[in-house]
Amino acid sequence: MSDNVFAEVSEEALLKIFTLPEAPDSTLGRIEKDLSENLMGFLGEHIVAREKPLHEIEHNFAASEVPELPRYVSDHTDFLLNNLVAHSVHTSSPRFIGHMTSALPYFLLPLAKLMVGLNQNLVKIETSKAFTPLERNVLGMLHNLVYQRDANFYQRWMHSAQHSLGAMCSGGTVANITALWVARNLLLKPSKDFAGVAAEGLAAGLAHYGYKRLTVMVSERGHYSLSKAADVLGIGRKNLIGVATDDLNRIRMDKLREACDKVAAEGGKVLAIVGVGGTTETGHIDPLTELADYAEEIGAHFHVDAAWGGATLMSEKYRHLLAGVERADSVTIDAHKQMYVPMGAGMVLFKEPSMVRGIEHHAEYIIRHGSKDLGAHTMEGSRPGMAMLVYSAMHVMGRRGYELLINKSIEKAKLFADMIRAHEDFEVVTEPQLCLLTYRYIPAPVKQALQQATPEQVKRLTPHLNALTRFIQKRQRETGQSFVSRTKLTPAHYHREPSVVFRVVLANPLTTAEMLADVLAEQRAIADQAMSLRGALHTEMRELGLLARHA
Amino acid sequence: MSDNVFAEVSEEALLKIFTLPEAPDSTLGRIEKDLSENLMGFLGEHIVAREKPLHEIEHNFAASEVPELPRYVSDHTDFLLNNLVAHSVHTSSPRFIGHMTSALPYFLLPLAKLMVGLNQNLVKIETSKAFTPLERNVLGMLHNLVYQRDANFYQRWMHSAQHSLGAMCSGGTVANITALWVARNLLLKPSKDFAGVAAEGLAAGLAHYGYKRLTVMVSERGHYSLSKAADVLGIGRKNLIGVATDDLNRIRMDKLREACDKVAAEGGKVLAIVGVGGTTETGHIDPLTELADYAEEIGAHFHVDAAWGGATLMSEKYRHLLAGVERADSVTIDAHKQMYVPMGAGMVLFKEPSMVRGIEHHAEYIIRHGSKDLGAHTMEGSRPGMAMLVYSAMHVMGRRGYELLINKSIEKAKLFADMIRAHEDFEVVTEPQLCLLTYRYIPAPVKQALQQATPEQVKRLTPHLNALTRFIQKRQRETGQSFVSRTKLTPAHYHREPSVVFRVVLANPLTTAEMLADVLAEQRAIADQAMSLRGALHTEMRELGLLARHA
Structure with a gap:
């Protein structure tokens, strides 16, 4: 319908694109049908097999002005098919085994469309309503998967306004940054005449507590997002210390101790030890229990980056590989990796529901004190309702379905x-x-x-x-x-x-x-x-x- | 189809959900058809008019265990309709005029589904290919909208590996954090024996440059995300200084000067002055030209938070309200606000293409040096291809279409x-x-x-x-x-x-x-x-x- 309303730019024409759907026989209507009926066929047919050099593709995306005049939806769709879809990457192809992006279950596509159509904003209840309890429920289930607390625990904390069992994020990078942000703010917390690092800043925090520097320890196989985190949070990339690994790419405890001793001897403080729950490059898992013991010994925050490997907890057969994760203060898991959810669904989970207090923010017009608005405890503000897709995937596939996939x-x-x-x-x-x-x-x-x-x-x-x-x-x-x-x-x-x-x-x-x-x-x-x-x-x-x- | 394959958890059943679409007459198939043909009707029919108390909704989202057994897609969909959709918020209702979430043009729904189906990951070219030049193109067009540089400028920089005209973000909060992150890293840049704040951390940076503290100045109407930014970046919320406003909620220049003088007198340094291009609470715009002059005078980064108001630049009639924005070092614009794109499409634009060097990150297995991988210059890592929806909205509606809507x-x-x-x-x-x-x-x-x-x-x-x-x-x-x-x-x-x-x-x-x-x-x-x-x-x-x- 909206295809032919753009002969001129009129108010009537514009209203139509907000009220009238694409005709089923339009280009976009046909694409939609194809996607619903045969996604793999559509992708296989439209993504070209032979790679075009990037500079040639760039040629099609070189116009720097916002187009002055409107364009027919069908014309634009044809352009996208020939120039964008054709030269995108068939990430769900069973022969695309180079990265962590896999095929998606079909039912998630119509659900994703529903999510987009609802266009909720999870930052606050006023623009999300039931999506807020749903997101808290998803975080609760993942928390349970990691920490296995009893039913009372979840009944008490899952929907508590002043608490959060975790935070949904756009991805693992934001999840890791959030975890270390929480750790930093808890370490340099308010005390006596010091209002805390959140209020007074990092330099004041270090001075107040008498630390020359903060460091984060991780194996040399740690994900580069930790380096971003160290930079963003003001810790400094040099203070993200990469510890040597053994033959199986696991952090060497002796080297870790050595490195931590050195930090302490020089007047620094180990803010966090990060265990890797499936390294990005080799898939190996650090000795999490030993790391938990040692983090406890030196009073450091223990974070586990299980962005990729975390889903393994759903396998009874292989869950033991992540033994010790339940002792982590925080854990990152990406649902868009081994949980088969579309891109944009990261999570960080917190062992203690009150830990997010360290990063709590409020405003007058939303996320007021006492509200259950999720924005109070997340780094991001406005966010889409991706939690719905995680929730649906967990319900439709069930733990046993995931176990089968993972095994x-x-x-x-x-x-x-x-x-x-x-x-x-x-x-x-x-x-x-x-x-x-x-x-x-x-x-x-x-x-x-x-x-x-x-x-x-x-x-x-x-x-x-x-x-x-x-x-x-x-x-x-x-x-x-x-x-x-x-x-x-x-x-x-x-x-x-x-x-x-x-x-x-x-x-x-x-x-x-x-x-x-x-x-x-x-x-x-x-x-x-x-x-x-x-x-x-x-x-x-x-x-x-x-x-x-x-x- | 997949609806009835889950009688038991078998490998065959699981493979089916990755290969067979929902039947058109299944619950989900019908929903999809409704969404395509009559989104507003669907939402009007399924979202209940009368509000249910939150604690009652929470009751439906209280189970804390990952469900053990799989569930029929149709049963799950019914549950979502009755318990999630019914109690979500009709953000696209013309009577929902309380927040910045509005109706969406219909054509974006099938395109969003296409985007999800393609499931590209924009962190790197290997998982996004043509989406990378497309995203750079979108940033170029928005940069052009703000800064109006000539064609040579865009030809030279838009697709340059070592440069970025901006960064796509999940939303305005991440955009604002990214802008101030860049500003911080440029101010405390490497010099002589100092490797820069990114490497050495904030305390070392302040010490090296002899600043007692950094501050960010914004009117008392500034968005709370700036407070999050000050916290995350280690600057401290107290050092985000809220300046008094005049009768029209615009920052008072006299008060700003006073506050900046005080910072300097006390040995601090004004890192950034933030102009608001449409305050969240009142929609008013700061005197951006005066702010630009003053920021230049005191050598502070000038950021404009136009998350909501930035789209006004597409109106020839009202563009003048944002005069001075073209002198900003960085600008935040959310496409999911007045650009009518679904939730999750924020942007920060940088005046100078080399500014992102301050936050550049690399890794061995992706975003290697010299690659055009977008992850090198964004705070987020894995990200969906939302840029496609911004691109499509700009092409189908055109600048004139937007102008009409905005006016x-x-x-x-x-x-x-x-x-x-x-x-x-x-x-x-x-x-x-x-x-x-x-x-x-x-x-x-x-x-x-x-x-x-x-x-x-x-x-x-x-x-x-x-x-x-x-x-x-x-x-x-x-x-x-x-x-x-x-x-x-x-x-x-x-x-x-x-x-x-x-x-x-x-x-x-x-x-x-x-x-x-x-x-x-x-x-x-x-x-x-x-x-x-x-x-x-x-x-x-x-x-x-x-x-x-x-x-």
């Missing part, structure tokens, strides 16, 4: 590791603990040579392997059927030499073993074509005198 | 002010400059008496008027046809006595003059029933000896 993902990762090991010219670099693993392509003679290579030899060979891995990953992304990501690790068994690896996340339930076999076949085929890179590697091998031995 | 809104507010003035027992408290005004109910004799009342008399009468206004607002919200919000102001003509007022925002294009007349009629009817509150007011008038004069 299958982990088992698929273990299967893929076995498949990789079965190839003589690939190697697993980090084993999967959850559904994430890293590996690389490595010609068999080089693999053998590296087993007993000296640090110097590793140092000279690795850059060639890195170039090869980079080449394969890029080429596969650009022209292949599959997408894996890449990162750089420092494996202990390769003398900590920075090594580029493929990284796969196997959370998409539609990914099959055949597809995984295809991924490897495609990578080997690309490697076979990389003549000059292979040549350089070969030359290096020869110069190192490593060819003869394995010829 | 009509402002004129409607002026009309409503006239309507209020025509009633002897109402009074306009703040005149509309944009489409926002405040007023209150006040019996005619009290209104007359207040004209020449002493400060003491105003002090004694006002609490009674406040109670009456509160009562009317609450009752109307709970049982009436309309919703207006309320806030507390300190009007100069009432000796700064804290006065509760009704607050209306007239951005919904579907709101008619008849509806506005109904709002007043309803309020008067409620006031007529408020016997005890009116009695108390009457008694106070008599005790003050004010009745006789006006009997």
